[in-house]
Amino acid sequence: MTMLLAGLTIWYAAHLFQRVMPGVRARMGDKGKGVIALLILVSVALMVLGYRAAPYEHLWDRPAWGTIVNNLMMILALYFTSPGPKKGALFYGLRHPMLMGVAIWAIAHIIVNGDFASAILFGGLWLWTLVEIRVINRSEPEWTPNPKGDIKKDAMFFGISILLVGLIGSLHMLFGLSPFGG
Numbered sequence: 001m002t003m004l005l006a007g008l009t010i011w012y013a014a015h016l017f018q019r020v021m022p023g024v025r026a027r028m029g030d031k032g033k034g035v036i037a038l039l040i041l042v043s044v045a046l047m048v049l050g051y052r053a054a055p056y057e058h059l060w061d062r063p064a065w066g067t068i069v070n071n072l073m074m075i076l077a078l079y080f081t082s083p084g085p086k087k088g089a090l091f092y093g094l095r096h097p098m099l100m101g102v103a104i105w106a107i108a109h110i111i112v113n114g115d116f117a118s119a120i121l122f123g124g125l126w127l128w129t130l131v132e133i134r135v136i137n138r139s140e141p142e143w144t145p146n147p148k149g150d151i152k153k154d155a156m157f158f159g160i161s162i163l164l165v166g167l168i169g170s171l172h173m174l175f176g177l178s179p180f181g182g
Contacts, residue, residue, distance in 0.1 A: 004050025010043035054117035073108035084157030103129040
C-alpha cells in the first residue's frame, strides 16, 4: 500500500506543481517539462505496482448492474479524453473535458472494484480531478469556450470510444479481469 500511496502523492505533486509554485516551475524552464514528465511516469509505475501488490481487502460486492454501467461510463470517459468535446457540437463548452473523463473513469472503476486498494487508487484519482479543476479555475479564472464544432465529430469520437472500450476490455482479460461480465 505504501507504493500506491507514494504514487498518488507524486501524481498530485507533479500535476499541481506548476499552479501551486509557478515561480519555481518558471525558473526550471524547458528542463522542467522533462522532470514533470518523469515524475508522472514514476507515479504511474508506483500506482500500478502498488495496486497489484496490495492485499485484497473486500469492502463491497459488485452490483448486478455494475458491469453495464461501468462499460457505458467508460465509453463516456474515453470520449471526454478524446478531441471530441473540443471539436464536436455536444460538449464544446465544457472547460475540463479531459479531467471529467478521468473522473468518470475513476467512478466507473470504484463501482465495479469493491476492494480497499481500488477505493484508494480510483478514489484518490477522482479526488485529484476535483482538486485540479478547482486549482485551474482559481489560477486561470478567465476562460473562453471553444467554438461549436460539428456533430459528425461527436459521432466519430463516440464510435472510436466504443471500439476502444472493446480493445481495452480485451486487454483487461489478458490480466484475468472480466470487464464484460461473466
